[in-house]
Amino acid sequence: HSGVLAIRAAIAADVNITYKILYNDAVAMTGGQPVDGPFSVQQLSRQLEAEGVKRIALVSDDPEKYKDRSELANGITIDHRDRLDNIQRQLRKTPGVSVLIYEQTCAAEKRRRRKRGILQDPKIRPFINTAVCENCGDCSTQSNCLSVIPVETDLGRKRAIDQSSCNKDMSCIKGYCPSFVTVHGGQLKRAANQPDGLNWPDLPLPTLPNLDRPHSILLTGIGGTGVVTIGALLGMAAHIDGRSVTVLDMTGLAQKYGAVVSHIRIAKTPEEINAMRIAAGQADTLLACDLAVATSFESMAKLNPERTSAVVNSHQTMTSGFIKQKDLTFPGSELQSQLNKTTQESHFIEATKLAESLLGDAIGANLFMVGFAWQKGYLPLSLEALKKAIELNGVSIEDNLRALLWGRRAAVDLSAVQQLAAPEAALIEQPETVDQLIAHRTTYLTAYQDADYAARYNNWVTRIREREQALGLSGLTEAVALNYAKLLAYKDEYEVARLYSDPSFKEQIANQFEGDYHLEFHFDPPLFAKIDPETGQHKKRNYGSWMLKAMGLLSQFKGLRGSWLDPFKNNPDRKLERKLIADYEQTLETLCVQLTTENLETAIALARLPEAIRGFGHIKHDAANQAIKKQEELLKALISLPDSDSKAA
Secondary structure, eight states: OTTHHHHHHHHHTTOOEEEEEEEOSSBGGGTOBOOSSOOOHHHHHHHHHHHTOOEEEEEESOGGGGOOOTTSOTTOEEEEGGGHHHHHHHHHTSOSEEEEEEEOOOHHHHHHHHHTTSSOOOSEEEEEOTTTOOOOOHHHHHHOOTTEEEEEETTEEEEEEOTTTOOOOOGGGGSSOTTEEEEEEEEEOOOSOOSTTOOOOOOOOOOOOOOSSOEEEEEEEETTSSHHHHHHHHHHHHHHTTOEEEEEEEOTTOSSSSEEEEEEEEESSGGGOOOSSOOTTOOSEEEESSHHHHTSHHHHTTOOTTTOEEEEEOOOOOOTHHHHOTTOOOOHHHHHHHHHHHSSEEEEEOHHHHHHHHHSOGGGHHHHHHHHHHHTTOSOSOHHHHHHHHHHHOSSHHHHHHHHHHHHHHHHOHHHHHHHHOTTOOOOOOOOSHHHHHHHHHHHHHHHTOHHHHHHHHHHHHHHHHHHHHTTOOSHHHHHHHHHHHHHTOOOHHHHHHHHHSHHHHHHHHHHEEEEEEEEEEEOOGGGOEEOTTTOSEEOEEEOTTHHHHHHHHHTTGGGTTSTTOTTTTSHHHHHHHHHHHHHHHHHHHHHHHOOSTTHHHHHHHHTGGGGOOSSHHHHHHHHHHHHHHHHHHHHHHHHSTTHHHHHO
């Protein structure tokens, strides 16, 4: 591209600089077009050599493909992408102009090619055991991937893998956490609920818009989920119906999870469409495949409370902020409220979960939405044209037709579709009252260790509760009940083994996968710990399915935890965890004495400090060190507040 001129100028000026060139096998900025030429990595390296670059380094996710160096530049080094940081440090010390070529096919392009059968689809998938997960966020830090999603459980937020959008990059398993499992072989479990054979009444035909004026459809979604394809299908259906249509895709830099907004205008004749872009307040239909994009400034400007009808996927897809903010919450109710105010009619459907349950793949959610909108009479297209457009597209025809049909059925009887999708789905029963919370954690700690361990928890919580009630206050007991239990139930070797041995783990796997598969575990056992010489951190190792039996055996020895017979007792992580418990109990003792009306907020902040202590190994140590510093500040503030000593006395 034109950037080669900058390299040429830097060489001429003898500048001390390293250029990083991403070779991702596509022009990703504008939607994934092929590179003109084509232009191979070998040619790129030769061109750089001819320009006068003396030091060229190549890193790749698959360096084995470059065993034959005959067509590469002389002296080029080849390494796995895992050594990127080390290679960059080497190049930083290299005088003059050096170049780092990072070769890895665009992840979104990989997904497209796999779906089209022109690229091999690896028979491997990452999976997170949510019971073991601590929501430390290191997996997102390592992968920078939004297919690692939040999951709310009765023990708080955990993480899971969105299998429908996963690119199988596998960098998430580098997160320093024993919750990751890889599933080799088999396939995603297909839905048992299929339209054929169901005793469903004939669906009524809706009254469609009459096109007295051009009909404007605003389609919003996120890159990589087939939103642009939906726009193309609607456009083709309009052509099949003999209508005039324009489709304007505003993709910007969206390849995966970036905002996509499509302007679709349908009219009887071309002369009636005087602009491809929908003007302010002129949208007749909002087809919102993503809630956040639908409420962006650009999208909201097109809506009209006296004109726009909306069909919205209410699924909460986290934005990129979740990668850095592990406790980020999605403002779903606020966004829905905004849409209710700016449309004359809005329908909110959990299309992603319904499609995943009914079709076996959340990617069907978009056509599910189209079916819903058509059945509601919001699209000026015939059903025959929509079906024909799906057939002409030639991709997953039967699945897409089923998605369209399920969307129509949901528009007629949503509750019936929801029941068919998950007839026995049990909602996560999160403790609602302090008493329920204490009872839940008591049961958990009994299973974790024994009744005496749970009694230790109850004794401290009761002392805090009595002190708080004596002062007529509230809030502290709940904070202590949550966080003291968290510290007591630290995930050591015995607990990780117990959680993997629990039948619920196999149920999680069986609910998502089927066929002939086997599991591989990614652990860093302290007795076999291996240090990465370049990073100085522990490295995880891979273990086969036999580990399930080993963990089943290990879990039976949880009674040794912390005793002189415990082989893991002197592990630095275990020492830290015991120290944190002792320090917290000392803090509780202080709160029993020092608590007053004036320092209640400080006391609650102290009690909640363990919330931030998450993860394993160095991740947990770093978080604990930050919490200890904060604890010192809060303890000083607690004791120094006015009248605290006199009121405590």
